[in-house]
Amino acid sequence: MNGKIVGGFIVLIGAVAGIAMYWLQVYAFYEEATFEPGAEIRLTLIEGGMAEPIIAEGVTGIDSDSSPIRFRACFHTPMTQAMLTETYKMYPDAVPNVAPGWFDCFDAQAIGAALEKGEAIAFLSEANIHPGVDRVVAVFPDGRAFAWHQLNASESE
Known part of the structure; x- marks a missing residue:
């Protein structure tokens, strides 16, 4: 017994x-991410390499102090992919990180598949937002856009 x-x-x-x-x-x-009003999402310019705010509507995001790569955000931008590619740095080898299931606007598998097919385009938002971590933004033709943090080349080697 x-x-x-x-x-x-x-x-x-x-x-x-x-x-x-x-x-x-x-x-x-996880906690709700805080964004600076009017500068919620920034992209890095091709000329000069400075990050500047873009038009972003309906921005929602999550973040965590426990890890620099837990950031995820979803938003919409009226800016076209053509205009963005002429102005901002593209980000090669972008791979979105899976978000918790309860943050349902961010589907890493769908975003990754769209990036592979060329349907979505990835841009450098901010390099080294944390040491060894870049913020990446993927934009779809219909204006849907997603942001996440990704280890950069200095940390992944």
Whole structure:
């Protein structure tokens, strides 16, 4: 009888620990991202290399102090891909990071597939927004746009 009690206790502790780890990874450290009004999203100019604000509507985002690559944002821009490519630096090898399931406006698989097919175009928002981390923005032809943080070449080698 004692073995069943000890075994049940071990299973219970394991289940509680598993649920706690899941909650900590998916929910605990995320918070709503704060954006500077009028400068919510910035892109880096081809000429001069400075980041400047772009027109961004309906910006929503999440971020976390626990990791510099947990940032995700969704928004809409009336700026066309053609105008953006003439003005701002494109970002090669952009790979969006998966967002928590509850942040449903950001679908990393769909964004990544669109980037691979050339349907969406990735731009450098801000280089080294954190040491070794760039902010990347992908823009679709219909104006939907998404931002995330990605390790840059200095950290991924």
